Amino acid sequence: MNTNLKALVLAGGNKKINHINKHFIKLKNKVVVQNSIDALYGNNIQDITLVCKKADIGSALDLEGRVNIIESKNNFAENLELAKELADKKEDCVLVLYGDHPFIRDYSLKYFLEKCDIEKYDAFHGVPTKEAIDFFKEFYHVGYVHAREFEFRAGSMLLIKPHKIDYSFLNTIYKIRIQEKIINNVGLLGMIVSTLRKKFGWDTLGALALYFRHIGIRFLYNHGSELYYNKLKNSESSSIKYLEDYTARVLSLNGERINVKAVPMPFGELSMDIDNFKDYKNYEENYDKILKIMKKEEILASI
Secondary structure: OOOOOEEEEEEOOOOEEOOEEHHHOEEOOEEOOHHHHHHHHOOOOOEEEEEEOHHHOOOOOOOOOOEEEEEOOOOHHHHHHHHHHHOOOOOOOEEEEEOOOOOOOHHHHHHHHHOOOOOOOOEEEEEEEHHHHHHHOOOOOOOOEEOOOOEEOOOOEEEEOHHHEOOHHHHHHHHHHHHHHOOOHHHHHHHHHHHHHHHHOOOHHHHHHHHHHHOOOHHHHHHHHHHHHHHHOOOHHHOHHHHHHHHHHHHEEOOEOOOEEEEEEOOHHHHOOOOOHHHHHHHHHOHHHHHHHHHHHHHHHHO
16 A cells, blocks of 8 residues: 555644744754654655645755655645545545654654555544653653543544545644634634534533643533543443444544545553643653664564
């Protein structure tokens, strides 16, 4: 599958560290997004498109003359939709990597691709498990999705059939995030509840708990989350299968149901992105320690 697979590397956005776009800052003498590109080269994936602001590309980035450049759109959802330009047919797959994850490696990408059965599924997301992420817990703290089978966090790898996906919901989510950033709490609450009720039929308790977290009312968030979790933990709706089916419902285009697969990943570093200066300094100061743990993970995953 790798020989003809096309890849999209997402490196847009406006977040800067030391006045440099976070995807193009150097971590230990290597531009962050170069790690994603090198992982693709290491898997013999040559047709690579980088989505970014062209003005952000520095001379230190090694594109080797083989990377196409597309100007970044307004948000993640619009950039993801650019994958349609790389897929000629409805059943064609495109690999999507995030450009702000400095610890993507060719062996973890190889593991992900080997787990993707494109004959049965239309979209895959590599999700690092809590068990793997815990190896790195001294370096950063994260929240998890609590599924019945295992806990996990969103990762940095997607494999999708772009022409089968409805991108409108993703755009709605990013509108919600804009509301969050400008601290328009009424607008945020309204958009969350409206989105969940109209399109998904989700329990609004979870939405309200999320809302309370956004506006800083920790007690109500913690209490609401506990009630929500206790309600769901023993039900079918806390299973991985339910989450996959739910995601499929959300992303299905024109009522044509797609099949979604979460791929458990034994590489905790795939959840470690650079979102701010604190992340950057933490990874820089602990870089060698992180690489040692990654080496142990690679050996364990190969057994």
